[in-house]
Amino acid sequence: MNAGAANRPAGAAAPVDSIAARPVLDIAGLCVSVRGEDGEREVVSDLSFKLARGETLCIAGESGSGKSMTALAIMQLLPQPAGRISSGTIRLGETNLATLNERQMQRIRGARIAMIFQEPMTSLNPVLSIGRQLTESIEAHTDLSQSQAQRRAVEALKAVRISEAESRLKQFPHELSGGMRQRVMIAMALALEPDVLIADEPTTALDVTVQGEVLELLRDLQREHGTSVILITHDMGVVAEMADRVIVMRHGRMVEEGAATDIFALPQAEYTRELLAAVPRIGTGAGRQESRDAAEASKPANVADVDDLHVRFDLRGGFFGRINRRVHAVEGVSFSIAPNETLALVGESGCGKSTTAKALAGLVPYQGDIAIGGRNLSGLGRAARKAVRRDVQMIFQDPYASLDPRMRVGDLVAEPLLIHGIASKEERRERVAALFERVGLSADQMELYPHEFSGGQRQRICIARALALRPRLIIADESVSALDVSVQARVLDLLKELQREFGVAYLFISHDMAVVENISDRVAVMYLGQIVEMGTRDQVFSNPRHPYTKRLIEAVPVPDPTRRRERFARLDREIPSSTRRIGETPPRLALTDVGGGHLVAV
Template identity: 90%
Template structure:
């Protein structure tokens, strides 16, 4: 279906032109899934953009090579000729659906646009095909969805719309660039299963670009491993995992977190009294957001984001809060950090935030710091990173200017950076380095509790492993407690002491790491663990059971209470919800 020979892609920068893809050759057969794996900057996405002739102009260009689709060399086509092929014979699913979909056009308009551009169908016929495409990707009430806009859909549904758009014209080749990186593990399982179904039905050839080796093991027939723009290894998926030849491939596979490999930990729930020595105590936490509607904009509905959540965190302990997007994990974290209004009790270091004045709250919040998911969005691009790390000290009036600089230099060295890098700007660092800067900033005030909100989900697997090792090392050294928020169950199993599972704003299961992973009792917890792709082709599951509908909405009419759940102890502090 597709053959690439000697592809070179060059990018022009301040220092002249350099190659970001060098001498790449590959073939793709009908009905085959070829995975291109590697870290950020390895040239995976630039290869995909070169195939689609979507390289950013004029900075990037194909300097040499052939891209043969059937009898056509795509590298020789002009834009008008490429428009007839792009979307029709070859289509692409991008990584972030929210930025790939036009926010001011309805889903229906965006779906029918490409159908009308490549066929002679009437508007009514194009609409019918768009509805069929949405049904094919298991979107309920497809007819009414056409009128909705991207922001009205969940992340999983937006990604399915992108897949429907790509497959509406039944292309010969589908390029999926990190299609599941930002998705919850259960939605990821559904999307991967959907791609397999559509491949079986239409014989579509798939190029799947990813840094997740679990997804590679789950989906690939063949694998290409790239590094620094070059192919370092190619082979059948079973051979790559069982007998990797390149050192880099072995390093990549060794860094993959696997469920069942987490180091043994003491049962903190049994050894530390519940009422003593707690860094943080959350009791009956409620967070809701009013929605306005109607002609006069009156409050008529309420989002029950967090409903009756209680837990505690001890020194040296990592409590993982897991669940799908929209379950209330990040809202709980924001309430704990004082970023959203709440009802209930939050006690930090023995002091209840509800009864404190503004200055007292500011003092107590020194003990709680946060590491956000996107390090680049967390860092002011106009400030030097040394000033960013020193900012918390400046806000709280701690130390002189020279002392602050010395402390920041020490923090940089502690997180694996050099003091010489303090005068650089955020854009001059890699993603993993930026996350280390965020960790240094969180450590600046020597907090008792650090909230890590999806702090490694966007990182490559090898960078992720290094950041997790750093967090564990800092915990051993400083006695910090972590509230670790994630939807990646394999990562959670490797770092947590206790685990709390959230669903629709409530905790449905909580216990030690071993209790939850070895003996999950709630159906939702079981589904989360089953959804994790195993990084071993020999253990590839035959199918992943998809849900027929989206997770119910936490939005209810004013006065309508959410379903009440009671946590029951099923043994040794293992709590499971009962309706």
């Protein structure tokens, strides 16, 4: 690694002279075109930048801005035959990648330039072991024997701090957690110590603590090997934590470029200012929910009451397939939600928050008591239970996966009304049209199909569908985590407007603590199936008492390069499993009131 990058203080941009001198990657006048039904159109237009050795360059922007297409063009992985580089040069050292054929690029990919994709589960081959996938890449680019390649693979896994590296070689991708799969992807990318590493949204799907671990890992490996990094993301907090320089893209064009400190302190482009203004910040941020009176938030007539909820799944194993282990997904959870209130349920993947939501919506069997509007579901017949379920609706994380692609969106929104036999056909159409107008869409769009909408528009359709039955409670399960920051802000504003208008209550499930802090009235923190802390938003965020809550909040990246952390909170080990042997139960946590209804596990 060059001395300038090694000695540069956190938050400081790389010196201009070091960037200009002998760049590792030099892109000039890059144009990328994609052919569709309406002919060919440019998705990247006249893009030029240089990447210095040891530098981290972040390319930021919303979906459709051309970030990922730029990365795919550099790697020569554009979709074929539709995509092509129509003009420009991509020089890696003295080699123009834009002129190489596939066989020549195969020798460069992995060896000199590597890429980490957003979703590791779709990037790793599910039928090959981790060891086979690692050694295959090493053997393709080196003259090492199989045993030597295996030793290199073990070293790569150890470098990304995966425990028991030798035994991990025999495991398959589905046997690892999301954070571990992403670390395996990083190990594969860095096993041959490439000159350039492209990381395309490497932390978007990860929990905030795992995200911090992965970013810290990239920093460490960059310091050790002097690798140049192109980090593609729409998370401006990650940009502030990692970038030396920033390129902001919109509609395929660069709208602004500069040092990270300059971009955040004095953005020149209006689009950059809008992007930064939409970023949720703990304690501040556009559209932040005002604190509500504690007495108002605890009115007796609750929309939902959950008492001593348990959800367990049995696992079979052994030669005869006997039940030998049990997943304690939710263990003794209790909470209530008042009318017009937002209760946020937060925690890392596997903590039980989504399972709790599914139990509340009647999608999984459970033990304990769930009462909706004062009616306990466990004591109701099928018809009565169906009627009560009208009061609880869900908005899921992926709007495209939750909408039937074969149906028109107007029919999808009307479907709950049809199932419950509400209104005539004409009345249903009028109600759906009114819902479309209310969520910011037009009635004319009712005849379109899901694929004809953007991600943010599809989520608005899902919100309209959830509102169709005029429910008392809407469960939003990671409903904005897959959206761009500005689209996310607009959807959150819409949810708050609808709450004020209809008095609906929300169970808001998320691992994004900054979003939670901006929208919630009360917060419940879950860990291994149990609530470890619960209180008003201000109690939990201003005075977190449980160590796990503190770690979640500390791991949130701050969108300010001048406050960049030297080290992220590091995970010393994988999150413990909630799976136990039959007959073995986890220790029950008792919640103690530390003042003003602020409950903390002891």
